Each structure stands twice: as C-alpha cells, then as structure tokens.
Amino acid sequence: MKELINYILKYSVLHELQIELIKSKAQMKVIKKGECFLEAGKVAKQLGFVLEGILRVCWYNDKGEDITRAFITENHFALNVSSFTNSTPSEVSFEAISDCKLLVFSKNSLIELEEAIACWKEIMSKVTSTALTNKLRISNNMLIQDGKTRYLEFLKIYPGLANRIPLSTLASYLGIKQSSLSRIRKNIK
Amino acid sequence: MKELINYILKYSVLHELQIELIKSKAQMKVIKKGECFLEAGKVAKQLGFVLEGILRVCWYNDKGEDITRAFITENHFALNVSSFTNSTPSEVSFEAISDCKLLVFSKNSLIELEEAIACWKEIMSKVTSTALTNKLRISNNMLIQDGKTRYLEFLKIYPGLANRIPLSTLASYLGIKQSSLSRIRKNIK
DNA sequence: TGTTTTTTTTGACAAATGGCAAAAACTATT
DNA sequence: AATAGTTTTTGCCATTTGTCAAAAAAAACA
Numbered sequence: 001m002k003e004l005i006n007y008i009l010k011y012s013v014l015h016e017l018q019i020e021l022i023k024s025k026a027q028m029k030v031i032k033k034g035e036c037f038l039e040a041g042k043v044a045k046q047l048g049f050v051l052e053g054i055l056r057v058c059w060y061n062d063k064g065e066d067i068t069r070a071f072i073t074e075n076h077f078a079l080n081v082s083s084f085t086n087s088t089p090s091e092v093s094f095e096a097i098s099d100c101k102l103l104v105f106s107k108n109s110l111i112e113l114e115e116a117i118a119c120w121k122e123i124m125s126k127v128t129s130t131a132l133t134n135k136l137r138i139s140n141n142m143l144i145q146d147g148k149t150r151y152l153e154f155l156k157i158y159p160g161l162a163n164r165i166p167l168s169t170l171a172s173y174l175g176i177k178q179s180s181l182s183r184i185r186k187n188i189k
Numbered sequence: 190m191k192e193l194i195n196y197i198l199k200y201s202v203l204h205e206l207q208i209e210l211i212k213s214k215a216q217m218k219v220i221k222k223g224e225c226f227l228e229a230g231k232v233a234k235q236l237g238f239v240l241e242g243i244l245r246v247c248w249y250n251d252k253g254e255d256i257t258r259a260f261i262t263e264n265h266f267a268l269n270v271s272s273f274t275n276s277t278p279s280e281v282s283f284e285a286i287s288d289c290k291l292l293v294f295s296k297n298s299l300i301e302l303e304e305a306i307a308c309w310k311e312i313m314s315k316v317t318s319t320a321l322t323n324k325l326r327i328s329n330n331m332l333i334q335d336g337k338t339r340y341l342e343f344l345k346i347y348p349g350l351a352n353r354i355p356l357s358t359l360a361s362y363l364g365i366k367q368s369s370l371s372r373i374r375k376n377i378k
Numbered sequence: 379t380g381t382t383t384t385t386t387t388t389g390a391c392a393a394a395t396g397g398c399a400a401a402a403a404c405t406a407t408t
Numbered sequence: 409a410a411t412a413g414t415t416t417t418t419g420c421c422a423t424t425t426g427t428c429a430a431a432a433a434a435a436a437c438a
Contacts, residue, residue, distance in 0.1 A: 061330075061333065067333055069329045070329075081318050081322060082318075082319065082322055085315070085318075121310070121311065121314070122310065125310070125314040125318070126274070128318050129270050129271075129274075129314070129317050129318060129321065130271065132318065132321035132322060132325060133270060133271055133321060135325055136321060136324055136325050136328060139325060139328040139329055139332060140258045140259075140328055141250075142332055143328060143331055143332055143363075143364035144250065144256055144361065144364040145364075146393095146394070146395090146425095146426090147394075147395070148394090166414095166415070166416095167415070167416060167417095168415080168416090172333065174332075175332035175333040175334075176395070176396090177395070177396055177397080178415090178416080178417095179395090179396075179397085179398095179416090179417080179418080180394080180395050180396070182416060182417055182418085183394095183395090183417085183418085184394095184395095185416095185417095186417075186418095335395095335396090335423095335424070335425090336424075336425070337424090355384095355385070355386095356385070356386060356387095357385080357386090365425070365426090366425070366426060366427085367385090367386080367387095368386090368387080368388080368425090368426080368427085368428095369424080369425055369426070371386060371387055371388085372387085372388085372424095372425090373425095374386095374387095375387080375388095
C-alpha cells in the first residue's frame, strides 16, 4: 500500500487525511497467472496498481499472432485510459504473466477521490501523460534500431525483467521472431 | 481559428463567451520551412496549433542521424507535454517541413483559460492522452511489421502526407533506410 | 534555357531476420 | 527417476534490409 502512496506523492503533496482516504478506497485483487485484469472487447471498470507480479498488455494481430505491447511491473498503474474514461471496449487485454496482487479502484471510488482531493484529477493526468510519453519514446527509439540493439536496450530499461517473462513474449514485444531473439541472445554471450 | 474551436469542441461543450476568450488568447505565428517551433535543449514556452504546413518532431540519435519521430499536420496541437508542463529542456525539436502558420498560446494565457473555463484542464488532459495513446498504438503496431507493411500503413493513416515530405524524413520515421524505402515504393507500383 | 544543387533511384554485395521443423533443454507431475 | 508437456535452441535456406557509391531524376536558381 505504501508503494502506491509513494508513487502518487511523486506527483503531488497530500495531507495525511487525503492519504487515508485514498487507502480506504483501494481494494485488493489477486489474479492468477494467465488470467486477465482486463479482457479485450470489454470495458475497463477499474484502475489497477500492481503490487506483485507482472501484467502484459496484449492482443491478436491480423495474422492471429499473440502480440505483447507492454509490460506492467510492480509499482506501476494498470489502466487502459481510453477504455476507462470513455467506457469503450478495450482492444487489448491485460493478462497476468505471473501470479499478481493488485490494488484496484472502481470508477465510483475515483469520482469520490476527485471530489475530496482537489488536485486528484491533475495527479492522474500527470501520471498518465508521463507514462504514455515514456512508453512512446521507448517505442519510437526501438523502431529505428535492429533486433540486437532493441534487446540490449530492453535489458537496460527493464533490468531483471527479461528473466521473468517467456522468450516468445519478449520477442513479440521487441518486434522480432522468437528464433531471431534466441540467436541474438546467443550472440551476445 | 474555427478549426481550433472545432477541435476543442470534440472534447467538451463550451459557451460562446468561453470560445471568444480562447480566441482572444491565441496569437498567430509564422514559421518558415526549416525553422523550429521548438528547439531541442530549450524549454517549451508555448502550446501551438498548426493551421497550415507540417511540423516534424525530430532529434539526433547516437550515430548523429537525424531521426523524425512524428509529424504534426494541419489542425493538430504541437506540444511537448513534459517540457511545457515541467519546464524541462526538450530533447526533441519541432521543425517546419514546409512554411507553417500556427496559433500559439503562452503559458500565462493558458493559466488564464484554466481559471476562466472550469473544464479547460480536463479538455487539455483528454487531448494529450488521446493523442499520446493514438501515437503509441501506431508506433507499437509499426514495430512488429516489416518495412513494406509500415509504409502501406503510413499511407493509410496519413493520406496524402507521404507526397509532402522528403523520402529521407519518411524513411527515418518508419525506421528503415532511405534506399530500402525507395525500393519498397518501387515494388508496390 | 542552362547550370547547380538536392533528392531519389539503382547496382552489387553483406548482414540481419524470417519460415519451418526438428532437436535439445527445461518444467511440472506422477 | 520416468513421463509428458512446454519452452528454447538450432539447422537450412529464403527474404528483407543495410551499406556504400554512383547514376538518374527532380528541384532550385541564375
């Protein structure tokens, strides 16, 4: 729980009472490996914050391949912004790569937080725009690099993560085939 | 000017007076081809809205190559969110590919709009998160495709744009070399 | 129109990645 | 320890993309 508060405090100063209010609205949710926090086609009803485990944001491309678009690791928010705010069906799933423990907030809880904490909307706005900007920079930089460089970059940006996810998942995230990634990895050693 | 208002009205309802206020805060700015709306290393001081022409978001990678990360066309906002909101130096430039005409808002003007229009912050928040989400989806999808597919995708997403920008610029955006793009294009015809 | 400059295309070859399938290595379970 | 299931590595060859440099085409300018 304190991880969530620390995360939020990076974006704004809060009083003790406000912190308690936030804590009171959070619910614990456990998701087993392979299950989904959010399923493609459904509307996102919750804002999540990962305490343990790893989620992956994924979908099926037109060839039917299972593509991983992002990883959400400990102490990060899990949120499909457009699905949640516009109540539109999500095009991606948020699937647990490993057993996960999350804090979740319902839409109603968040509305109450908005009403009680003047800067709450601004905090959320900053959180999402910062996260999106970072992901966009990473994705754009990957685009202009070859497979080997992408992999090395990934190791640098997400230390330790490569060992916790299947090779096929990482390969699809990097935009290369699993066999190529296997060869790249072999080459580096 | 009405293009800007139409853009904003997609995200919220506004009264006539509020619209007039927004109009009154906008300043016209002309940028010649090759000049910058924002230079890398400097802090973004303005929010821009492109009325005519095309900007490109660009930077130099570690090999000294000039990389285009995004295009900003007519009737879209030109804004480096993090540089503008946190007053941090921008890592990218916003350079005019062709002669441009922009509407610009100073930070002070925006603060006045925030104070006068209750939902202004929310509008801006939605505008940026929507734009970032879209770009991220596009960039992620590009990552998993080969050069030919990326190019065809680009033609679909940005109709007409390919004819208005140099091949070298488009190639760097697509993450392939100019010679490859030239061959891909030849192949398609 | 002719000249200069810039942009795009092309050739020849090297390097990287993909496709497919089998082998090997690793896990989980009994 | 043996079995079955899953994940990763490897071989072989096709395709794509990169590199470098020169030629061709297009644009800018006098």
